[in-house]
Amino acid sequence: MIKRKIAVVGAGAAGCFCAVNIAEQNPDCEIFIYESGLMPLHKLSLTGGGRCNLTNTFESVESLSKVYPRGDKFLKSLFYVFDHEKTMEWFENHGVELYSQDDARVFPKSNKAMEIVENLLGKLRKYGVWIFTGKKVSEILKDEGGKFSLLFSSGEETLESFDSLIVTVGGMSRSPLMESLKKLGVEIIDPVPSLFSFKVKSNVLTSLMGASVENASVMIAGQKFRAEGGLLITHFGFSGPAVLKLSSYAARFLSENNYKCDILINWLNESESSVIEEINTLIKKNPQKTLQAVHPKNFTKRLWEFLLNKMEILPERKYCELGKKNVNKMVSVLTSDVYHVSGRGQFKDEFVTSGGVKLSSINPKTLESKTVENLFFAGEVLDIDAVTGGFNLQAAWTTGFAVAQNFI
Ligand SMILES: Cc1cc2nc3c(=O)[nH]c(=O)nc-3n(C[C@H](O)[C@H](O)[C@H](O)COP(=O)(O)OP(=O)(O)OC[C@H]3O[C@@H](n4cnc5c(N)ncnc54)[C@H](O)[C@@H]3O)c2cc1C
Structure with missing residues (x-):
């Protein structure tokens, strides 16, 4: 046959x-x-x-x-x-x-x-x-x-x-x-x-190498691409499930833009109103404690101090001294923290x-x-x-x- x-x-x-x-x-x-x-x-x-x-x-x-x-x-x-x-x-x-x-x-x-x-x-x-x-x-x-x-x-x-x-x-x-x-x-x-990390040029950020949050969301500024999940700070920028997913959703857009864009990180993956509520609860529960002593769930001390620095709020300040202006600054950084992606990093585990x-x-x-x-x-x-x-x-x-x- x-x-x-x-x-x-x-x-x-x-x-x-x-x-x-x-x-x-x-x-x-x-x-x-x-x-x-x-x-x-x-x-x-x-x-x-x-x-x-x-x-x-x-x-x-x-x-x-x-x-x-x-x-x-x-x-x-x-x-x-x-x-x-x-x-x-x-x-x-x-x-x-x-x-x-x-x-x-x-x-x-x-x-x-x-x-x-x-x-x-x-x-x-x-x-x-x-x-x-x-x-x-x-x-x-x-x-x-x-x-x-x-x-x-x-x-x-x-x-x-x-x-x-x-x-x-x-x-x-x-x-x-x-x-x-x-x-x-x-x-x-x-x-x-597809499936790559993001390069972000920032000496301060990369000093936090290894820090991570369990559930953040990341979106590309001005675009519909958004992903949520774990977020990891690496020696060159950001990685972790949320970033890898975003790199996949936006693979073609990122390629067309030469891997340059602004990203917005919502560190708590929560709405502005929930974050305001959480900050108000911290103020009520810890009026006399300093910001550096108590931090929202999800953050390590190191990461929280880094974010306070970005908010331009002194870590030695007490919760009762925060005031509306600082609460607004906090909400803005916690829900829409902007970073400029300057290139594509490596992700060797899967590509x-x-x-x-x-x-x-x-x-x-x-x-x-x-x-x-x-x-x-x-x-x-x-x-x-x-x-x-x-x-x-x-x-x-x-x-x-x-x-x-x-x-x-
Ligand atoms: C490091 C790494 C880890 C991964 N881990 C996972 C995981 O855990 N889970 C998961 O779901 N996915 C994972 N992936 C993705 C997954 O491996 C691929 O999606 C999958 O292998 C695709 O299978 P494929 O047969 O289509 O292609 P491939 O597995 O890439 O096979 C294609 C083959 O064709 C050969 N070839 C190419 N061109 C020619 C040519 N001209 N002539 C003859 N031969 C040619 C290549 O040498 C290769 O052997 C990973 C990827 C990488 C790189």
Whole structure:
């Protein structure tokens, strides 16, 4: 029997998961994976700080758009086919025990990303999937009979030709492969980074390195982008869940503005009226105490003194001596503290690309290109990306699984 030949470009989470699912359910396919790096699933081995936060229980997700700033609607229908619960079931049924943390993130019980890597590679070996490493695909060729072949950056070409091609190259940068896809008529949204910290030039602020608040909100001045959660002061500016989320929501805006903007921090993530109430309670309860002796919940002494300095209020002043003008100054700094972001910082734990293959140019059920028959896409190469918490890998599993269904 002549086997159907399928090529997968990129041995990452989406590509390998897709290949395992095709191979497992359709022995009539011969699968070839081409990977530019020297190790398949290398990035997966680094995820979650080496623990692999492979998905999320979605317990506290009110709306998909809050966790998938791009691709929420597209994923919604694919989740009916393969969502986080099916993903967890899949891994458990394939020999990986999982657990979920209180914060809803899901990890392998071993806390080892390598367990997932070895599990998937073991399955690819078992099903006889061919994996070629050190093969950077630079061009996709399609002959008149509709078969694909691949050209590598070394100049060689695949000896095989393929009935179908699945592109799973992750977050794309401008590359010959991207140009080749464009030449074939695939629409691509320019990739820009997402999930990064903010650089803020301030010696005073960076002297607070390591200070954090549990629940703040951060917004970009004059824009609708706003995120809440933990806020961390680093040696170069701000990081933590609120900032990472904001960098994701505003990824394109920030790129267009060269990563320069003003941000407003609400240190208590509360409305002005609640903050006034809280200050009045502090005044009532501690009239004779100094400002430096008692501080609102949420703050360390060091951070509170830094903020008092910004408010231009002496820390030695007593609460009963505050007066309306100072209360107003306090409210203003506590709810809308302005900082100028001068650039993009690093966030090494998780980093994704926003942009990629335009979702309207592919079939939402099959993930096949609308312009090139038998060309499919899965994973981060699509214009889908998420905030941190296991959502990015979930998108890779879901789209990888959905593509595999075409071959079953
Ligand atoms: C350090 C780090 C930690 C992360 N931790 C988490 C986490 O805990 N949870 C989570 O949900 N997400 C996490 N992410 C994001 C997550 O890893 C990605 O969203 C996910 O790996 C995307 O899977 P993918 O298969 O689409 O792409 P990738 O995993 O990036 O795989 C793409 C593969 O294609 C190969 N490739 C690229 N171009 C070519 C080419 N031209 N020819 C051949 N091969 C090519 C690459 O070498 C790569 O192996 C993390 C990201 C980073 C960087």
